[in-house]
Amino acid sequence: MISYNSIKEICDKASEQGLKISELCLRDQARQMEQSEDEIYATMEKNFDVMVEAVSKGNDPELRSTSGLTGGEGYKMLRYAQESDGGLSGMFLSKAIGRAMCVCRTATQPWGRLWRRRRQGPAASCPAVWYRCMRIGTWTKKTL
Numbered sequence: 001m002i003s004y005n006s007i008k009e010i011c012d013k014a015s016e017q018g019l020k021i022s023e024l025c026l027r028d029q030a031r032q033m034e035q036s037e038d039e040i041y042a043t044m045e046k047n048f049d050v051m052v053e054a055v056s057k058g059n060d061p062e063l064r065s066t067s068g069l070t071g072g073e074g075y076k077m078l079r080y081a082q083e084s085d086g087g088l089s090g091m092f093l094s095k096a097i098g099r100a101m102c103v104c105r106t107a108t109q110p111w112g113r114l115w116r117r118r119r120q121g122p123a124a125s126c127p128a129v130w131y132r133c134m135r136i137g138t139w140t141k142k143t144l
Contacts, residue, residue: 051127051130055099058075058099058101059074059078060072074099077101078095078098078102081095095132096128103128
């Protein structure tokens with residue numbers, strides 16, 4: 001098992017073995033969980049697909065809370081980003097914020113397959129940024 005006490009330690013270990021940090025961590029996790037790297041990656045890919053689904057479903061302007069008082073915020077933010085050419089924050093950040101809002105709205109639907117209770121804030125930000133990076137071609141699904 002890799003000691004995760006510092007980033008430097010992980011970087012040094014990856015350099016020693018001639019691996020990317022992600023490859024080293026995947027290998028270590030496979031050992032810890034007594035599964036193959038392919039099995040670990042397949043689980044990660046499934047979870048990522050759920051996150052992407054949450055972004056897509058949350059972009060529905062008709063999606064509302066049970067009470068009907070909230071909903072559509074992600075759609076509105078994405079529309080604002082498009083209509084204002086990124087607004088004050090620029091296109092990348094405005095769209096990432098909009099997608100994070102989409103994920104927050106759908107946290108109890110597709111995300112329920114990953115977690116039992118609703119997660120918002122930072123948990124919504126990561127898939128929103130990853131989704132944006134994948135959409136603009138910065139990274140592939142595998143790289144993410």
